Amino acid sequence: xxxxxxxxxxxxxxxxxxxxxxxxxxxxxxPVLAExxxxxxxxxxxxxxxxxxxxxxxxxxxxxxTQWDAWGNRVDHIELTPLWKEAAGLAxxxxxxxxxxxxxxxxxxxxxxxxxxYLLEPSIDVYSCPLAMTDGAARTLIDLGNAAxxxxxxxxxxxxxxxxxWTSGQWMTEQAGGSDVALTETVARRTPEGWRLDGVKWxxxxxxxxxxxxLARPExxxxxxxxxxxxxxxxKDEDGRPNGVxxxxxxxxxxxxxxxxxxxxxxxxxxxPVAGLTDGVRNITPLLNVTxxxxxxxxxxxxxxxxxxxxxxxxxxxxxxxxxxxxALHADTLAGLEAEAEGALLFAFRLAELTGRREAGVASxxxxxxxxxxxxxxxxxxxxxxVAIASEALEAFGGAGYVEDTGLPRLLRDAQxxxxxxxxxxxxxxxxxxxxxxxxxxxALSAEAERVLASVRDPxxxxxxxxxxxxxxxxxxxxxxxxxRPEEREAGARRFAMTLxxxxxxALLCAHADSCLASGRGGRAAAAARRLWRNGVDLVDExxxxxxxRLLAGEG
Ligand code: MFK
Numbered sequence: 343x344x345x346x347x348x349x350x351x352x353x354x355x356x357x358x359x360x361x362x363x364x365x366x367x368x369x370x371x372x373p374v375l376a377e378x379x380x381x382x383x384x385x386x387x388x389x390x391x392x393x394x395x396x397x398x399x400x401x402x403x404x405x406x407x408t409q410w411d412a413w414g415n416r417v418d419h420i421e422l423t424p425l426w427k428e429a430a431g432l433a434x435x436x437x438x439x440x441x442x443x444x445x446x447x448x449x450x451x452x453x454x455x456x457x458x459x460y461l462l463e464p465s466i467d468v469y470s471c472p473l474a475m476t477d478g479a480a481r482t483l484i485d486l487g488n489a490a491x492x493x494x495x496x497x498x499x500x501x502x503x504x505x506x507x508w509t510s511g512q513w514m515t516e517q518a519g520g521s522d523v524a525l526t527e528t529v530a531r532r533t534p535e536g537w538r539l540d541g542v543k544w545x546x547x548x549x550x551x552x553x554x555x556x557l558a559r560p561e562x563x564x565x566x567x568x569x570x571x572x573x574x575x576x577x578k579d580e581d582g583r584p585n586g587v588x589x590x591x592x593x594x595x596x597x598x599x600x601x602x603x604x605x606x607x608x609x610x611x612x613x614x615p616v617a618g619l620t621d622g623v624r625n626i627t628p629l630l631n632v633t634x635x636x637x638x639x640x641x642x643x644x645x646x647x648x649x650x651x652x653x654x655x656x657x658x659x660x661x662x663x664x665x666x667x668x669x670a671l672h673a674d675t676l677a678g679l680e681a682e683a684e685g686a687l688l689f690a691f692r693l694a695e696l697t698g699r700r701e702a703g704v705a706s707x708x709x710x711x712x713x714x715x716x717x718x719x720x721x722x723x724x725x726x727x728x729v730a731i732a733s734e735a736l737e738a739f740g741g742a743g744y745v746e747d748t749g750l751p752r753l754l755r756d757a758q759x760x761x762x763x764x765x766x767x768x769x770x771x772x773x774x775x776x777x778x779x780x781x782x783x784x785x786a787l788s789a790e791a792e793r794v795l796a797s798v799r800d801p802x803x804x805x806x807x808x809x810x811x812x813x814x815x816x817x818x819x820x821x822x823x824x825x826x827r828p829e830e831r832e833a834g835a836r837r838f839a840m841t842l843x844x845x846x847x848x849a850l851l852c853a854h855a856d857s858c859l860a861s862g863r864g865g866r867a868a869a870a871a872r873r874l875w876r877n878g879v880d881l882v883d884e885x886x887x888x889x890x891x892r893l894l895a896g897e898g
Contacts, residue, residue, distance in 0.1 A: 352650060355461060355646075357383065359646060361866075365691055366453070369691060393465035393466060394465050400467075405426070407591065407602070420549060420589075429467070430509075439480065441455040442701070443480060449699045452698030459636065459640075461643075464643050468600060468601050471598065472548035474633045475551070479554075479555050482628040486625060498552070511549060515545040516542060517542065527542075530559065539610075540611075541608050543606050544605055547763070549589060552578070554577070557570045558571060567622065567623035568623070568624075572622045572626050574613060574614045585611050591604065631717050634718065634721040635694070638693060638721050641728035641757070644731075645687075648679070649683050653676055677873050678876070679734055682727050689847045692850060696713040712786040714780070716790075718765065718773040718777065719842055719843045721770055722767045722774070723839075723843025724843075725762075729761060731757075736751065767836055774842070775835050775839075788818065795849050800855070802868055803856055805872075806875035807848075813841055813845035814842065814846070855868040855871040
């Protein structure tokens with residue numbers, strides 16, 4: 343009998359994720375956790391079982407676009423993969439969007455919703471993409487106070503009935519305007535029937551949605567983002583005919599292959615301004631901030647999935663006389679990955695907590711400012727980590743991680759989009775600087791860091807917490823020194839943002855570990871905190887340190 347390797351297995355991904363359960367246990371009031379736990383366990387079972395099996399079985403199935411029917415009618419039909427169809431029903435029934443809006447658990451409703459997302463996300467082939475945009479569209483319509491549009495669309499966007507539920511697109515990206523959305527070329531013309539849009543959208547994710555929010559320049563408006571307007575459109579008219587939207591092709595992407603991302607033309611599409619005829623970029627930012635939150639959750643869910651598989655495999659794979667799990671170097675490597683995933687998870691759920699507080703109307707001014715700056719920081723930090731962790735996790739399988747029919751390479755391909763869409767690392771680093779320029783935001787961030795670090799009392803955690811504190815202090819000094827040096831400030835923005843993001847994660851992990859130690863829940867989290875510290879050495883980006891001393895010395 344030739345040797346046959348036992349493949350990695352997931353099991354119930356809720357039960358097998360004690361760190362996640364600990365985090366929820368600290369974050370949620372016990373009655374809330376008790377109420378939602380059966381559903382979390384059910385989703386963990388699905389994610390680690392049937393959905394994961396479907397995912398592996400459908401590895402080669404991709405969405406297809408049929409533009410014409412046999413008789414010459416333009417149909418633009420996208421056939422989704424079976425798993426996507428299954429995910430749509432599951433998402434609606436389990437309230438993956440709805441639970442945030444029903445607000446059954448007051449300010450903990452976002453954490454509840456994102457816990458559901460965290461569990462399902464790695465097993466639904468990035469169906470999280472349309473859900474994120476749907477959530478963002480609902481938020482935007484509500485925040486901008488357009489009652490007519492909100493009354494029409496929000497009940498659909500937040501429906502638990504798969505037959506009624508809608509998804510929304512977020513059509514921003516054009517050939518000229520990707521990161522620089524102000525370059526949008528789509529034009530809006532006023533006609534007797536209403537506003538009509540003409541233009542080409544280059545990357546419209548999940549184009550099977552029923553509606554979209556998009557940007558266009560009303561005829562007569564000047565250039566720039568302020569002269570764009572935010573529009574609402576539905577893809578089909580009342581009779582089910584296309585509303586001036588023609589799909590050119592599905593994009594041939596490195597990853598997220600199951601997401602039917604299209605390039606499309608708007609040719610006289612009827613659309614409604616959501617909030618006036620200017621300030622489109624500002625008006626679409628509620629959507630951006632929600633999808634950036636989802637991106638963060640997708641990143642931490644992907645990291646956890648990669649680590650779970652690699653850890654399970656380490657018990658099944660024998661090399662050099664013992665299971666890999668008993669090899670000191672392999673175990674150390676996996677512990678490093680796990681620590682990254684845990685720091686990132688804490689960051690993501692801190693963001694979820696703040697979002698929930700703001701939406702429930704109980705956030706202080708300081709928390710609102712903190713949320714604004716933590717959103718880009720969490721998205722950019724976790725996006726980068728997700729790619730690095732997926733890459734290392736594949737390596738932990740040796741050649742099997744590089745072979746398609748194990749289903750493992752997808753982890754890396756799907757992670758690679760996370761630092762790109764919803765704002766690249768550089769764009770978000772600049773966004774973090776923009777947020778910090780607003781009055782009170784540096785103070786809000788400093789207060790957060792101080793509060794988290796002050797809660798770390800156990801002597802075994804002090805060196806790691808102090809390293810985080812030093813890095814945060816360094817970042818603060820750099821920001822002050824770079825204040826009047828716009829070019830240097832811009833050049834150092836990513837180093838600054840990554841230093842901040844990673845040191846906040848370490849601080850949060852130290853605080854979490856401290857509370858575990860204090861409540862006698864063992865030292866596992868403390869070991870992870872020390873491990874994360876070792877991963878980051880002293881966390882301060884070396885180049886930032888050099889910039890910093892140069893700036894502080896007043897050198898040009
Ligand atoms: C699992 C997760 C799945 C997610 C699925 C998503 C699939 C979708 C695929 C996509 O990729 S969709 C396209 C994503 N594109 C982007 O994210 C665009 C990236 N670029 C930026 O974010 C730029 O920073 C930005 C376009 C916003 C800059 O544009 P401008 O024209 O230079 O705007 P400006 O002047 O900086 O900001 C305009 C206003 O908005 C300002 O306010 P005021 O008008 O009051 O001065 C800004 O302060 C405000 N603003 C900008 N970003 C904000 C914000 N406010 C709140 N939050 C923000 N994030």
